[in-house]
Amino acid sequence: MPSLSIDSHCHFDVAAFDPDRDTCWARARDAGVGAQVVPAIDRYHWEKVRDVARRYPGIHPAYGLHPVYLDRHQLGHLEELADWLGREQAVAVGECGLDCFVEGLDFDDQWTYFTAQLDLAVQFGLPVIVHARRAVDKVTRAVRERPRLTGVVHSFSGSRQQADKLLEQGMLLGFGGPITHPRAQRLRRLVSELPLEGILVETDAPDQPSASHRGERNEPAFLPEIIHTLAQLRDDSPLNVARATADNARRLFQLPASSDD
Template sequence: MHLIDSHCHLADSRFDEDLATVLVRSRQAGVTQWVVPVAQQCEWEKLADLLRREAGILAAYGIHPWYAGSFEPDTLERLSLHIKAHRKQTVAVGECGLDFSAGKADVRTQLCWLRAQFDLAEQYQLPLILHAHKSLDILLAELKNRPSLRGVVHGFSGSQQQAERLMEMNFYCGIGTGVTWPNRQRLRDVVAQLPLSAILVESDAPDQPVFAMRGLRNEPAALVSVVEEVARLQGVSADEVAIAVNANAKELFQ
């Protein structure tokens, strides 16, 4: 089985010490390609450097809502120039999105960043990697105004109905390690019903460990457990899931 991890933060400082070993473990598990979105500006150059050192990495650049702060046109301009300079190695704009949990930037600021990055995705003809926390309905309404956009809502945890709306807009649902948690029954029920043509799989490492590794740093090798759990929920083989999600990832990112 060869798998593409559609969302893992390999430029995160928690991998600084041992990234090479993490990637060896990942390759041994069959996870041989990684879509790496950056979360903050300090990771842009780090990721560009990683691309030069390791094969199999697919880069995405953006401003994550956790680090949105105030809206800064200069930072947006730098992001645009960075994507332009690395356009050939860039497979998406992101991670960007909306996060309405406590302590995050205000809604207006987050919407400014989101719409500006919609513009970049359009300008550079790239898909979006979207983060949505307590914000999926507003995100869906924003996407409805921009029918030319494509992408994935990563770490999907919405309803069946929200998943269907995403599918109608040609967006994938990024299914992560949440499916391995017994207390995420609603998510597990939704995933059991989703067509395989609508999903990508992701580890979201180093955050969100699978249930069996709870409390530990997450790694892309854990993606195998996500695929196995999706297969179990759908009553199909893990190979069938792997083939479908790889085809989806390639279709979106390459």
């Protein structure tokens, strides 16, 4: 099967894949997933992300400090991130962002780490991979203050109005397993209406499994279910959706035309 699709957000480095990473990678390739973007969540995952990307063709690393893991971060990690981006290949800064859902996360501290990473993305000419849970308006404000910034808000769950504002700023929106759940009517309606050139597809594996894999470990090989659902909701063909979203990912992350590179 040709490698047509790109998983724009997958945590293929985490321990959940340690027992069978080789097999999972092969399954993804057999399913037509030719590339994955793998964002780190904290300083202690950067080496693992780098090593996984070096070992497996089509794996592209991003490095950042995730807001949910605020207790693992130190301000010195921002300086280390700048040094790391200066010497290691990366397709994006992230996963970074804001989370106003999880209790106990100091917002001011989140804002400090988030905006510093946005500035690093501008400095290095890289896109950002943004986590925005109950924080889309705040994220949009930060993005608007940096006109040269590009990136994706992954696992987007905001309104059409919020989506349009981000698209106007040149951001893309990532959608994954949640759109396969029939009860997610508002989200499913949103992805049926948005311009296809503003959409990326993702698994967020090992989290957020699609409807047919509820309760299981998610993995990149399940991306075709998301593509098929998106195509069905848009009255489009899976082939066209796979190609268009892969083209979007290549443009944003400056990925090579060949998924094996």
